[in-house]
Amino acid sequence: MSDKSIQVIEGSEVGFATTRVDALLGWARKYSLFQYPFVTACCGMEFMALASPRFDMARFGAEAPRFTPRQADLLWVVGTVSQRQAPVLKMVYDQMADPKYVLAFGTCASCGGFYDNYATVPGIDKVIPVDVYVPGCPPRPEGVIDGLLLLQDKIATGDRTPAVVKPRTDPVPKDLVSLRRSAEGDPVSEAG
Amino acid sequence: MSKVVLKRLEKRFGEAILSTHDQFGDETAVVTPEVWHEVALFLRDDSRCQMDHFIDLTAVDYLGRRTPRFEVVLHMRSMQKLHRIRVKTPVAMGPDGENPKVDSLVDVWKGANWFEREAWDMFGIEFKGHPDLRRLLMYEEFEGHPLRKDYDANKTQPLVEYREGYEKQAPFGLPEGMPFGRQVHDRWKVHVAGRQTDGKTNILGFEED
Ligand code: SF4
Numbered sequence: 399m400s401d402k403s404i405q406v407i408e409g410s411e412v413g414f415a416t417t418r419v420d421a422l423l424g425w426a427r428k429y430s431l432f433q434y435p436f437v438t439a440c441c442g443m444e445f446m447a448l449a450s451p452r453f454d455m456a457r458f459g460a461e462a463p464r465f466t467p468r469q470a471d472l473l474w475v476v477g478t479v480s481q482r483q484a485p486v487l488k489m490v491y492d493q494m495a496d497p498k499y500v501l502a503f504g505t506c507a508s509c510g511g512f513y514d515n516y517a518t519v520p521g522i523d524k525v526i527p528v529d530v531y532v533p534g535c536p537p538r539p540e541g542v543i544d545g546l547l548l549l550q551d552k553i554a555t556g557d558r559t560p561a562v563v564k565p566r567t568d569p570v571p572k573d574l575v576s577l578r579r580s581a582e583g584d585p586v587s588e589a590g
Numbered sequence: 591m592s593k594v595v596l597k598r599l600e601k602r603f604g605e606a607i608l609s610t611h612d613q614f615g616d617e618t619a620v621v622t623p624e625v626w627h628e629v630a631l632f633l634r635d636d637s638r639c640q641m642d643h644f645i646d647l648t649a650v651d652y653l654g655r656r657t658p659r660f661e662v663v664l665h666m667r668s669m670q671k672l673h674r675i676r677v678k679t680p681v682a683m684g685p686d687g688e689n690p691k692v693d694s695l696v697d698v699w700k701g702a703n704w705f706e707r708e709a710w711d712m713f714g715i716e717f718k719g720h721p722d723l724r725r726l727l728m729y730e731e732f733e734g735h736p737l738r739k740d741y742d743a744n745k746t747q748p749l750v751e752y753r754e755g756y757e758k759q760a761p762f763g764l765p766e767g768m769p770f771g772r773q774v775h776d777r778w779k780v781h782v783a784g785r786q787t788d789g790k791t792n793i794l795g796f797e798e799d
Contacts, residue, residue: 484748517728
């Protein structure tokens, strides 16, 4: 527990910890997110990958799907939401019990994506509040995991302002070379 | 391949066939809207045509390029004779901006039902005699017909009220949202306005030679 709001005090035979109630609740909530997947379009394939053993959402305590919104804490909106579907999304959100969190999965859910037209909701935040946006068309599972971790941080700190997952950058080859150089303290020869 | 069908059409309807052409083996006849239903019946029942397979029915909006403005397009095929033909008819808006009207073909081919509903939904073409002309894809509350060229490309008609303070734009700020789409839409508006005033630019915004 690296969380500063929880202090472990040692010295007696059993030891004990002090914390605040809201911090304890946040800590408990962030590792037991029951999710309701609202999957409407192609991003769903990436969502399935995320739930599969390879990327393994279960590591973060968010693997249990609940197919009734009344038992869910986290609403995944995965894919394009059309104007016709928006009332359904709103109803699902309204049925969830507090505290509830929403993650917009993919560009379509975040801002409508390239469907800038008469039929598509230009971002689900026009209809329901969103906690975390994960851009990408579709986002890589790693990006979504970043989003999930971001959400868990926000839950732990009680922060409800919307956040966007930052893009990851792959290290460019130049940096790799300089990393190796500094590690060995000597330039790597071309042949090596 | 299906020239015989065109010949029979011309022989039977004469003046009512406005033009015919074929390209890459696709035969097309343009007919007047008055004979639209008759042509369909003839094509289905004539022993040399036997168009028993309805394929597609849709419409095109040629706003600013042609008068009359709309064209209804029908594709069909004959299972027996292996003919394939396309029939088009130009339809105009009414004098006071009423919806264009053309006969329904549901009594000729049942399959035309949903296609005509779609054409009504998207282009606002009224099919006279259609048993149940409701919107197919959009919702009842939707106003206007989205595939008409004069439908504002940026306009949405939400069923649920948008939350306050959220415009139709990306949460990440405009530059990261839809730069390409938005630019084209704005340019479109400017040029349509320009065309109406100076009459020099065409609908796509290019100077006309
Ligand atoms: S963001 Fe891309 S992949 Fe995801 S639903 Fe939209 S179009 Fe499909």
